[in-house]
Amino acid sequence: MPELNEAIKKDHSFWQYKYGDYSANAALPGGCYETDVLVIGAGYTGLTCAREIGKDDKTNRVMVLDANEIGFGASGRNGGFNMTLFGVEPELTLMRWGKDKTREAQAYMQKAVQYVKDLIESENLDSDYEHTGMLRVAYTDKQARRLKKTYELLSDITKPGSFEYYDGAETQKRLNCPHIKGAIYEPETGVLDPSKHVRSLKILAEREGAEIYENTKVIGISKHQGLCVVQTDGATIKAKKLVIATNAWTQNLKSSPKISSVQSPVWTYQIVTEPLTQEQWASINWDGRMSIEDNRQLVHYMRITKCGRITIGGGSIGIEYNDKKMDLWKDEKIWADLERHLKWMLPTLHDIKIHYKWGGCVSVNVDMTPEIGFIGDNNIIYSTGCIGHGVSLTQLNGRLIADLVLEKETSLTKFWIVNRKAIPMPPGNLLRYLGAKLVAGALKAVDFYEEGKLKNRYVE
Numbered sequence: 001m002p003e004l005n006e007a008i009k010k011d012h013s014f015w016q017y018k019y020g021d022y023s024a025n026a027a028l029p030g031g032c033y034e035t036d037v038l039v040i041g042a043g044y045t046g047l048t049c050a051r052e053i054g055k056d057d058k059t060n061r062v063m064v065l066d067a068n069e070i071g072f073g074a075s076g077r078n079g080g081f082n083m084t085l086f087g088v089e090p091e092l093t094l095m096r097w098g099k100d101k102t103r104e105a106q107a108y109m110q111k112a113v114q115y116v117k118d119l120i121e122s123e124n125l126d127s128d129y130e131h132t133g134m135l136r137v138a139y140t141d142k143q144a145r146r147l148k149k150t151y152e153l154l155s156d157i158t159k160p161g162s163f164e165y166y167d168g169a170e171t172q173k174r175l176n177c178p179h180i181k182g183a184i185y186e187p188e189t190g191v192l193d194p195s196k197h198v199r200s201l202k203i204l205a206e207r208e209g210a211e212i213y214e215n216t217k218v219i220g221i222s223k224h225q226g227l228c229v230v231q232t233d234g235a236t237i238k239a240k241k242l243v244i245a246t247n248a249w250t251q252n253l254k255s256s257p258k259i260s261s262v263q264s265p266v267w268t269y270q271i272v273t274e275p276l277t278q279e280q281w282a283s284i285n286w287d288g289r290m291s292i293e294d295n296r297q298l299v300h301y302m303r304i305t306k307c308g309r310i311t312i313g314g315g316s317i318g319i320e321y322n323d324k325k326m327d328l329w330k331d332e333k334i335w336a337d338l339e340r341h342l343k344w345m346l347p348t349l350h351d352i353k354i355h356y357k358w359g360g361c362v363s364v365n366v367d368m369t370p371e372i373g374f375i376g377d378n379n380i381i382y383s384t385g386c387i388g389h390g391v392s393l394t395q396l397n398g399r400l401i402a403d404l405v406l407e408k409e410t411s412l413t414k415f416w417i418v419n420r421k422a423i424p425m426p427p428g429n430l431l432r433y434l435g436a437k438l439v440a441g442a443l444k445a446v447d448f449y450e451e452g453k454l455k456n457r458y459v460e
Contacts, residue, residue, distance in 0.1 A: 004356070011329040013077030014272045014311070014356040015195035022199070024069040028213040030234030035063045037405055038230055038239035040218050042066035043075035044390065045383050046245035047201040048398025053405055054208025062210045063237065067217040074248060075198040077360040078391060079270065079301050079313050081291055082116050082190040083134060084109035085389045088368045090153055096367055101416050103157040108415055110158070112392035113189055115399065120192070123204060127197040128306040131190035133290040137171065137183045142450040143295045144182035151184050162186065174287040177345050191291050191303050192391070221255035228380060241405050244382035247363040252324055259375050261424040263384040264432055265361035267318030267328040271338045272311040274355045283348035297443035300341055309355065312342045318359070319436045322429055329359045362388035366423040372397060373419050381405065
């Protein structure tokens with residue numbers, strides 16, 4: 001395992017640090033190349049897409065480029081939640097898109113969770129997967145009332161048994177947290193180790209013939225005589241089809257037609273504790289090892305790791321004025337807030353020490369809805385807007401994009417997020433930054449309204 005301080009210096013996630021030494025593939029050598037399909041971005045979306053194209057049609061040459069080593073982006077630093085949340089909230093999806101599309105979105109997400117679970121089991125992947133379900137918890141009566149409405153909506157648009165509602169007393173049988181007023185339990189979800197999983201996906205993609213080059217930065221994208229032309233520092237690749245699977249890093253791509261306005265990165269942060277003792281586990285009674293997400297607008301998420309720790313993330317977010325800088329890896333204030341929130345939720349762990357801290361960015365668009373679209377024509381496909389809920393979503397999206405690349409009409413390609421009419425980001429850094437700050441402020445205001453009496457919850 002690499003030295004801890006060195007991993008933090010490199011802005012690695014805990015999962016990357018825990019993974020240990022990793023040998024990246026060589027960068028793409030200089031020269032001129034031709035390929036049937038070029039994928040930019042070797043995360044969950046890009047690697048799944050490459051693998052599925054190779055499985056379906058061995059005649060296609062598939063090349064994959066990543067600007068860093070695999071797992072450096074969101075796919076190697078997320079919370080590892082194989083979950084069904086689409087966008088931000090089902091109520092917002094309902095308000096923006098209507099009930100039929102909300103029902104279809106929820107079905108897509110349930111299919112996505114099963115897709116990931118089936119892949120891990122069928123390929124015996126070393127992903128540390130646990131299908132333990134999820135609790136979504138409320139801390140106040142106002143939050144609990146809103147959560148109950150969410151439960152009623154989800155129960156209406158999904159098959160029976162997909163969700164259960166617990167009152168505070170019932171919830172506390174499963175978790176010794178005295179502050180919970182109610183919870184939704186969703187049994188068919190799970191957690192995994194993000195770094196182990198994405199590197200397992202790399203192995204599967206290469207098994208199907210994909211050529212993967214790491215530490216190969218794309219500096220230009222254009223069209224010429226019907227082909228997609230992609231330039232790196234030393235190479236030029238001509239591709240019949242191009243898949244842009246860079247998500248939160250998409251605005252850094254210099255391309256014609258332009259793609260920089262489809263999304264924006266928002267930074268989120270996580271911490272992980274030292275391993276708990278048997279006495280500490282007994283004191284919190286975290287029955288069933290289910291993952292936990294709260295019902296706040298600026299949501300917290302928690303889970304148990306395979307190595308016996310608790311990780312918590314979320315809460316406040318980071319927003320850069322210049323989103324091309326991409327350098328908000330650390331935020332000591334937010335990390336401290338996360339530690340206080342963990343110890344407020346689980347007061348018997350008041351003396352637990354924090355072992356590791358990290359940050360990363362997620363892809364957000366104006367209407368908070370995942371998106372798969374085309375740039376210029378149907379030969380350039382992109383995927384963005386996972387809103388931090390992308391573990392399952394991005395992998396099924398990879399399968400969907402493979403169908404689009406192969407020009408197959410399937411039930412997946414009919415999903416309404418494909419080539420939907422998206423709202424572009426505001427032009428210029430100032431408008432985009434002010435808009436993001438306004439949305440973050442509104443979410444914070446809702447949390448303050450619902451949690452007013454808890455505003456001093458961190459005071460000893």
